[in-house]
Amino acid sequence: MSQVGGEFYLVITCVVIYILVLMVYWARYDRLVASRWVLAGLLAWPLLLVDEWVKTFGGASEYILLTSLFDFVPVMMMTFVYKAIKPLLLARPQRRRPLIWAPLLFCALAQLPVLFMDASVKAELILSSPIGQPLAHWPVYTVYMLTGFGVLLLGILTAEMVQNYHGHLAEQVVDPQQYRARGLSGVLGTLVAVAFASILVVTAATFGFLNIPFWQSLFHLLFAMAFLIALVALVQIRNTSPSPLDYLRLHDLQADQNAMQRALSLADKAVIELKLYKKVGLTIREFCRSSDIDPTTLAIALRVLKKQTFRQFVIHYRLDYAKQLLLRSDANVASVAKRLGLNSDKFLSEVLVNHLRKTS
Numbered sequence: 001m002s003q004v005g006g007e008f009y010l011v012i013t014c015v016v017i018y019i020l021v022l023m024v025y026w027a028r029y030d031r032l033v034a035s036r037w038v039l040a041g042l043l044a045w046p047l048l049l050v051d052e053w054v055k056t057f058g059g060a061s062e063y064i065l066l067t068s069l070f071d072f073v074p075v076m077m078m079t080f081v082y083k084a085i086k087p088l089l090l091a092r093p094q095r096r097r098p099l100i101w102a103p104l105l106f107c108a109l110a111q112l113p114v115l116f117m118d119a120s121v122k123a124e125l126i127l128s129s130p131i132g133q134p135l136a137h138w139p140v141y142t143v144y145m146l147t148g149f150g151v152l153l154l155g156i157l158t159a160e161m162v163q164n165y166h167g168h169l170a171e172q173v174v175d176p177q178q179y180r181a182r183g184l185s186g187v188l189g190t191l192v193a194v195a196f197a198s199i200l201v202v203t204a205a206t207f208g209f210l211n212i213p214f215w216q217s218l219f220h221l222l223f224a225m226a227f228l229i230a231l232v233a234l235v236q237i238r239n240t241s242p243s244p245l246d247y248l249r250l251h252d253l254q255a256d257q258n259a260m261q262r263a264l265s266l267a268d269k270a271v272i273e274l275k276l277y278k279k280v281g282l283t284i285r286e287f288c289r290s291s292d293i294d295p296t297t298l299a300i301a302l303r304v305l306k307k308q309t310f311r312q313f314v315i316h317y318r319l320d321y322a323k324q325l326l327l328r329s330d331a332n333v334a335s336v337a338k339r340l341g342l343n344s345d346k347f348l349s350e351v352l353v354n355h356l357r358k359t360s
Helices: 003-031 035-056 061-066 073-089 097-115 119-127 138-167 184-206 215-234 247-252 257-273 284-291 295-305 310-328 333-340 345-359
Strands: none
Touching (some): 003 215, 035 073, 073 138, 073 215, 097 138, 247 295, 257 295, 284 295, 284 310, 295 310
């Protein structure tokens, strides 16, 4: 199969998958947390393949001016991915986040010299990508290099956000298995890997280390496929618990001693009076809303004064409740486990045995 023929079938396959993702989005948009950012990504994705579309259909002269206009789009797509994932994981506004648009701004500015290149130069780029001669082709190399670094930076920031969410999940929910953002780490890992590979390819082309005559097509297609995978992940309905915790305060364990004592006192009172230990899927956000406690202060108080997470704090009351049910009634272990949302009767049996040994 020829290089052009292979490119054609790959582009068509991506377009078919893209249409299917659009249909899924249309059916689910009202149930997606950040549907407007997902839509922005869906609308921007076709721009990744404009150059390949022109090249596939022979680079007709009337379409040449459309090429080399959208090399910065991967950074724009990565920004949309970040904005779409953020509301799934964070409930509280963050400082310094307008800076998230800085990579896109730099890449868009780097695109300007390429925009004003002659049509004849653009026609040459469609036929074959530049190799070596960095001073002669610096506008092309610059925008591609900055785009790769921009996606890499934003991808790492987004992956760190997902990692923080999962790392602190036990601090803010009782049943973590219900609220995991499954699949996002893999998608972001793919985007980071593609960005890193693109930087290596552009570097090799800039200094003539490797003779890859169609490295620009490779750049476009890799990002098109990676972001298509990201869009597939973003149109999935996810049950997450956006964290109300201030991670900086939680990491530094900064809280007033009296405030921590008050938070624990109110928490103990609320969990008993409102019987919140019975609620499967309880989150610290719901808990604190019902008892007028600052979530971060409570999380810090539990860690500092009780050496517990929020999950361990509530599970302690659940186990006491389960012990009462088992000792005072004919309820079997399996039914109690089901009522409390625990994984299995075997798990509850083992935990209860350990709990009884410690309290006897």
